[in-house]
Amino acid sequence: MKRSLQQIAEFVGARVVGDGSIEVSGVASLHSAGPADLGFVEEEKHLAAALASRAGGVIAGTFATEPISARPLLISDHPKLAFARAARLLGEPTLPTTGAHATAVIHPSARLGPGVVVEGRAVLNEKVEIGERTHIGENCAIGAGVVIGNDCAIYPNVTIYPATRIGNRVIVHAGAVLGSDGFGYVRDGKTGRYEKFPQVGRLVIEDDVEIGANATIDRGALDETRIRRGAKIDNLVHVGHNCEIGEDVVIAAQTGLSGSIVIENGVVLGGQVGIGEHARVCEGVMVGGQGGILPNKILQGKGVAFWGTPAQPLRQYLKQLAVMARLAKKE
Numbered sequence: 001m002k003r004s005l006q007q008i009a010e011f012v013g014a015r016v017v018g019d020g021s022i023e024v025s026g027v028a029s030l031h032s033a034g035p036a037d038l039g040f041v042e043e044e045k046h047l048a049a050a051l052a053s054r055a056g057g058v059i060a061g062t063f064a065t066e067p068i069s070a071r072p073l074l075i076s077d078h079p080k081l082a083f084a085r086a087a088r089l090l091g092e093p094t095l096p097t098t099g100a101h102a103t104a105v106i107h108p109s110a111r112l113g114p115g116v117v118v119e120g121r122a123v124l125n126e127k128v129e130i131g132e133r134t135h136i137g138e139n140c141a142i143g144a145g146v147v148i149g150n151d152c153a154i155y156p157n158v159t160i161y162p163a164t165r166i167g168n169r170v171i172v173h174a175g176a177v178l179g180s181d182g183f184g185y186v187r188d189g190k191t192g193r194y195e196k197f198p199q200v201g202r203l204v205i206e207d208d209v210e211i212g213a214n215a216t217i218d219r220g221a222l223d224e225t226r227i228r229r230g231a232k233i234d235n236l237v238h239v240g241h242n243c244e245i246g247e248d249v250v251i252a253a254q255t256g257l258s259g260s261i262v263i264e265n266g267v268v269l270g271g272q273v274g275i276g277e278h279a280r281v282c283e284g285v286m287v288g289g290q291g292g293i294l295p296n297k298i299l300q301g302k303g304v305a306f307w308g309t310p311a312q313p314l315r316q317y318l319k320q321l322a323v324m325a326r327l328a329k330k331e
Contacts (some may be wrong), residue, residue: 182241
């Protein structure tokens with residue numbers, strides 16, 4: 001969708017320097033941008049290269065406040081964030097506008113809001129509620145009693161188990177499984193056999209969450225698993241039963257969370273982090289890739305980076321590595 005630079009500036013909260021009537025229809029890197037594309041530059045040292053690009057317009061930081069080129073600029077305090085918001089604006093609409101495909105199976109008791117799209121071979125079971133303008137992709141399976149809010153995008157082959165609740169503006173990428181049974185068993189000491197512990201809780205996903213492809217999130221065993229507002233979960237992440245993921249948490253690919261873990265607001269978990277049951281990661285903590293957190297452990301320190309297994313503050317971890325390197329040289 002074409003938008004003028006002035007329209008984009010108003011949407012992202014930027015200021016136009018130059019011709020705001022120029023229209024662009026997409027975003028691109030400055031290396032590959034053409035006249036119909038919008039680019040961005042975060043550092044002053046790269047400004048000259050940005051102005052020499054073929055981009056129709058460039059979002060730049062406050063270091064570019066003067067009309068030093070014929071190239072139109074959109075001045076923002078946070079150019080990368082403004083660029084991301086501009087990309088969202090230019091990408092609308094990307095999905096069919098409304099309606100259910102002829103091959104979709106929708107139970108008579110399901111309720112669909114205005115503007116809902118249901119693609120081919122999707123199945124919506126009894127008492128499903130879908131909010132306004134939500135898009136259900138091909139081959140999705142939506143269980144009984146599931147509630148999905150407004151403006152959500154559920155991509156193909158997503159499975160949502162019964163009674164799961166999903167808020168507004170949630171994105172779920174292809175192949176994700178939401179609300180499945182947790183991995184809970186009780187061992188019979190006499191026979192050595194395992195019997196399944198009840199998995200009768202539910203999964204609640206709040207507003208503005210994004211869940212990556214082939215991620216799996218278990219429902220609670222007896223209570224609930226909750227993913228709070230604004231959390232971003234990458235591909236191939238597993239969240240076990242009874243976990244609580246805080247607001248604006250970021251979890252990178254292949255991370256695995258055991259049951260009953262609390263991840264507080266603003267935590268960042270790198271790729272392949274593993275966390276044992278009943279652990280707590282406190283607000284603002286960062287855990288580096290392949291870090292391991294033992295069961296019942298508490299990590300705290302806002303802005304503190306942890307690394308290694310068992311995870312420890314980065315400075316301490318690096319000191320230990322240095323000591324081991326020196327010992328290895330002595331052998």
